[in-house]
Structures are given as structure tokens and as C-alpha cells.
Amino acid sequence: MHALLIAPFADYEFMRRALAGIFALAIGAAPIGVFLMLRRMSLIGDAMAHAILPGAAVGFLFAGLSLFALAGGGLIAGFVIALGAGVLARLTQIKEDASLAAFFLISLALGVTIVSLRGSNVDLLHFLFGSVLAVDDPTLILIVSIASLSLIVLALIWRPLVLECVDPGFLRSVSGAGGPAHIVFLALVVMNLVGGFLALGTLLAVGLMMLPAVTARFWARDISSMIGIACVCAAGSGYAGLLASYHANLPSGPAVILVAGILYAVSVIVGPVGGLIWLRSPRRHLEA
Amino acid sequence: MTAQLRFHDLTLGYDRHPAVHHLNGVVEAGALLAVVGPNGAGKSTLFKGIVGAIKPFAGQIELGGLGVHDIAYLPQVAEIDRTFPISVYDMVSMGLWRRTGLFGGLGIGRRDDIEHALAEVGLTGFEQRPIGTLSGGQMQRMLFARLLLQDARVIVLDEPFNAIDVSTVAALLDLVRRWHGEQRTVVAALHDIDLVKANFPQTLLLAREPVAWGDTAQVLSAANLNRARQMCEAFDETAEACAAEVA
Numbered sequence: 001m002h003a004l005l006i007a008p009f010a011d012y013e014f015m016r017r018a019l020a021g022i023f024a025l026a027i028g029a030a031p032i033g034v035f036l037m038l039r040r041m042s043l044i045g046d047a048m049a050h051a052i053l054p055g056a057a058v059g060f061l062f063a064g065l066s067l068f069a070l071a072g073g074g075l076i077a078g079f080v081i082a083l084g085a086g087v088l089a090r091l092t093q094i095k096e097d098a099s100l101a102a103f104f105l106i107s108l109a110l111g112v113t114i115v116s117l118r119g120s121n122v123d124l125l126h127f128l129f130g131s132v133l134a135v136d137d138p139t140l141i142l143i144v145s146i147a148s149l150s151l152i153v154l155a156l157i158w159r160p161l162v163l164e165c166v167d168p169g170f171l172r173s174v175s176g177a178g179g180p181a182h183i184v185f186l187a188l189v190v191m192n193l194v195g196g197f198l199a200l201g202t203l204l205a206v207g208l209m210m211l212p213a214v215t216a217r218f219w220a221r222d223i224s225s226m227i228g229i230a231c232v233c234a235a236g237s238g239y240a241g242l243l244a245s246y247h248a249n250l251p252s253g254p255a256v257i258l259v260a261g262i263l264y265a266v267s268v269i270v271g272p273v274g275g276l277i278w279l280r281s282p283r284r285h286l287e288a
Numbered sequence: 289m290t291a292q293l294r295f296h297d298l299t300l301g302y303d304r305h306p307a308v309h310h311l312n313g314v315v316e317a318g319a320l321l322a323v324v325g326p327n328g329a330g331k332s333t334l335f336k337g338i339v340g341a342i343k344p345f346a347g348q349i350e351l352g353g354l355g356v357h358d359i360a361y362l363p364q365v366a367e368i369d370r371t372f373p374i375s376v377y378d379m380v381s382m383g384l385w386r387r388t389g390l391f392g393g394l395g396i397g398r399r400d401d402i403e404h405a406l407a408e409v410g411l412t413g414f415e416q417r418p419i420g421t422l423s424g425g426q427m428q429r430m431l432f433a434r435l436l437l438q439d440a441r442v443i444v445l446d447e448p449f450n451a452i453d454v455s456t457v458a459a460l461l462d463l464v465r466r467w468h469g470e471q472r473t474v475v476a477a478l479h480d481i482d483l484v485k486a487n488f489p490q491t492l493l494l495a496r497e498p499v500a501w502g503d504t505a506q507v508l509s510a511a512n513l514n515r516a517r518q519m520c521e522a523f524d525e526t527a528e529a530c531a532a533e534v535a
Contacts (some may be wrong), residue, residue: 001377168367173361174438177390
């Protein structure tokens with residue numbers, strides 16, 4: 001039992017680093033994912049991840065495999081696109097998802113163009129799809145800082161964020177905090193995706209953000225417990241996924257996301273809040 | 289009497305077409321004013337203008353020293369996401385926003401206020417229910433509880449009694465009358481003429497242009513109502529720029 005569940009982490013430092021990195025990501029990204037889901041922005045994470053990629057690529061081209069350049073490029077590209085789409089949505093008739101679609105497509109095309117102008121991109125692709133087992137100290141510190149910052153900021157903007165989701169008209173009528181809170185929230189999305197792509201690659205980073213969030217919807221009725229469940233679920237997927245990748249020699253990032261996927265699939269079927277088996281076998285109705 | 293809301297040659301609308309055209313007048317502090325008019329008469333547009341949701345094409349609105357966020361506003365179709373996992377209690381407590389702000393705690397006294405507001409609208413026992421489980425009437429009661437907690441000097445209600453049963457209307461009307469008794473200014477868009485005649489001392493009859501404004505009995509004459517009905521609702525795509533604005 002010890003050999004199966006604990007030894008890989010006790011014996012190898014890279015496994016411990018990977019676990020720490022994934023735990024930090026889980027705690028930072030899963031609450032963000034819950035809010036994205038509740039605001040019907042589940043696919044926005046995916047679009048944003050695409051938007052970050054070219055930024056990181058440009059950073060790589062100018063500075064090589066430096067953490068600062070990759071993270072900086074990704075953050076800048078993500079912020080520009082999130083801000084642009086958020087501001088445009090508030091100033092014009094265009095809905096935010098439409099603006100984001102337009103922005104991320106432009107960003108992607110621009111990024112690919114710049115990369116191809118500069119030649120070889122084999123290293124880059126390798127890096128962009130990430131390897132959680134190769135997380136070094138600076139990267140780990142960055143991921144943990146992002147997770148800490150995003151928890152603190154989320155606590156600060158909690159009230160306007162919830163109200164902006166449930167009743168944006170009322171929030172506008174009592175306060176001007178909705179717009180700024182929304183922009184800050186989008187910045188958190190970008191930061192967590194950048195943290196995620198350093199460890200898991202862009203596509204999988206979205207997985208650790210969204211899959212646990214959607215899973216939690218099947219287990220909880222209020223937002224606080226939903227976020228708690230999503231965090232536990234994301235961290236658990238990280239732990240089990242790393243073990244699976246160690247014992248079965250699977251690629252680590254996809255193994256983590258596949259475990260999250262299995263949790264999701266199980267929840268869809270047996271989850272007490274709207275799971276399929278409860279729909280198939282309804283209990284007798286009550287007197288009143 | 290002091291003026292709470294003052295409209296100066298106010299024109300509001302969408303895409304250059306006026307929905308409220310050259311409105312002048314004063315809503316006195318403590319007034320209980322019904323705004324009546326056919327669909328498309330500009331009632332909701334006027335309210336959105338009062339709470340600052342849309343900017344006037346021309347003219348202005350004075351709020352008697354209040355800011356737009358000091359006005360309690362119940363929109364006709366609230367943009368509420370009823371699938372959002374939030375309880376009735378938490379939703380109603382948002383009415384305290386102006387006092388708690390972003391971070392302030394609720395505290396014991398405010399918890400009592402929330403319980404009291406829920407009791408006033410007959411929703412005691414509904415505290416932990418998710419808002420998605422409420423009926424239309426219960427939802428409106430919940431929104432009135434939130435209005436109670438807002439404790440605003442000016443309350444703007446856009447068709448608050450639509451699709452609401454008789455007993456709920458009676459309960460909510462009691463609250464409106466109480467607000468009036470507390471010298472708050474209440475402005476409500478309504479379609480039920482009998483209800484207006486029975487409960488609202490003053491009426492603004494609107495049909496894009498103000499048709500009549502004053503004591504309810506005089507404003508809601510058959511002739512005035514007829515005139516309001518005949519004023520056309522459709523935007524005229526070929527309309528010229530309004531001459532009054534140039535002058």
C-alpha cells in the first residue's frame with residue numbers, strides 16, 4: 001500500500017514538486033472554474049488559453065525558454081484580450097463571448113505568424129504542452145504565488161462577483177463595482193491559465209479549471225460547497241493522476257485530466273444533484 | 289413641498305428614436321405616483337433614465353441630491369439567473385449593499401432586519417430555499433423584501449404586479465402604501481387603471497409625450513386615455529431630426 005500510494009512521492013523529488021504544483025493549481029483554478037461555469041462562460045477558459053499561447057510563443061522567440069518571458073508573454077496577451085473583450089462588451093452591443101472569439105482568433109493567427117517568421121518551433125511546442133514532472137523551483141514559486149493571489153482576490157471581489165452572476169441589473173442599480181470586479185475576475189482567469197500552462201500545457205490547464213467545477217455541480221446546491229468540492233476534486237485528480245502516470249508510465253498531464261474526467265463521468269451518473277440515476281429512478285413525491 | 293425628481297425637457301430613447309419625448313415636470317418628495325400608458329409609451333425607458341441605466345438624448349434629470357445608486361429600482365424583467373445556486377436569505381440580504389458595501393459583515397442587528405423583511409412579505413421559512421424553487425409570486429415577494437432592506441428615499445417599480453395573484457398584489461400594495469406613509473417617494477408603472485385609481489393619488493399618463501400629469505381622477509379621464517391610445521407606437525425610420533432640439 002505504501003509502495004503504491006506514497007513511495008513515488010517519498011522517493012522522488014520531481015514527484016513531490018509535481019504534486020505541490022498541481023495542488024496549488026487545483027486550489028487556485030477550481031474556484032475560478034466554478035464561477036466561469038455559473039456565468040455560462042465554461043468555454044471562455046478554452047478561448048483564453050488559445051489567446052495566451054501566442055503571447056508565450058512570442059516571449060519564447062525573444063528570450064528563449066525563460067520562465068519570465070513565457071509567463072510574461074502569456075500574461076500580457078491574456079490581459080490585453082480579456083480587457084479588450086470585457087471593455088468592448090460594455091461599450092458596444094457585442095456580447096462578451098463574441099468579442100472574445102474575435103480577439104482570440106486574431107491573437108492565435110498573429111502568434112502563429114510571428115512564430116513561423118522566426119523559424120523552428122519544435123522546442124516551443126514541447127514546452128507549450130508542458131510537463132508537470134519538469135516543474136522547477138521558480139515555476140513552482142510562480143504557480144503557488146498565483147494560487148495565493150487568486151484566493152485572496154477572489155475573497156475580496158466575492159460579493160460583487162456573485163451578485164453580478166445572479167442579478168447584474170440589481171448590482172448596477174446599487175453599485176458601480178460590477179464592471180471592475182468582472183475585469184479583475186478575467187485577470188484571475190488569465191493568471192491561473194498561465195500558471196496552468198507552465199505545468200500542464202494550455203489545453204490541460206483549462207481541464208483542471210473546468211472539469212472539477214462541472215463535477216461539483218452534481219454534488220452541491222450552494223456555491224461555497226461547490227467550490228470546496230471542486231478544489232478537493234481537482235487536488236484528488238492531481239494526486240491520482242500522478243500516481244497513475246508513475247505506475248503505468250502514462251504522460252502525466254493527460255493522466256491528471258483523465259482522472260478528473262473519470263470523476264466527472266461518475267458524477268454525471270450518481271451525483272445527488274441532478275445525476276442521471278436519480279432522474280431514472282425518481283423517489284415517491286412528498287405530501288406537501 | 290420639495291422636488292425629489294425634476295425632469296428638464298427630457299428626451300430618452302434608443303438608436304436616436306425618442307421613447308420619451310420632451311418631458312418636463314416634478315415629482316415631489318413623498319409623492320405616490322403611478323405612470324400609466326400603453327405598451328411602448330416609454331414607461332420603462334423613463335425609469336431606466338431615472339436610475340441612470342441609459343443616458344438622455346437631451347435634457348436632464350435632477351435627483352434632488354441623491355445619487356443614482358441611492359434609488360431602489362425594481363425592473364420589469366429582472367435579469368435574475370434563477371438557476372444560480374443562492375438562497376432566498378442571501379439574495380434578500382443583498383438589499384443591505386449600500387450599508388455593508390463590498391466587505392462589511394451583516395452583524396446581529398442586520399440579521400434581524402433580514403428576518404423582519406422576509407416576514408413582512410410572508411416568506412418566513414423560505415430562508416434556505418434556492419431562488420430557483422420560487423414561484424413567480426414568491427419571487428416578487430422576495431424582491432420586495434430586498435427593496436424593504438434597501439431603505440431608499442426613492443423607490444421605482446416597473447410593472448411590479450404583472451402576472452401576480454390578487455392576494456400577493458394586496459400584500460405588496462400594503463408595502464407600497466406604507467412606504468408612502470413613511471414619506472418615501474414611490475413611482476410605479478402600472479396597467480390596472482382601477483388599482484391606480486384606488487391607490488395612487490397622482491398619475492403621469494405617458495404616450496411617448498406626456499399626455500397628462502396630476503391628480504389621478506382628472507388624468508385618467510376617458511378622453512385622456514383615448515388620446516394616449518391613439519399616439520402611435522412605431523418608430524418612424526424616415527423621421528426628420530427633431531426640430532424642438534434645434535430650437
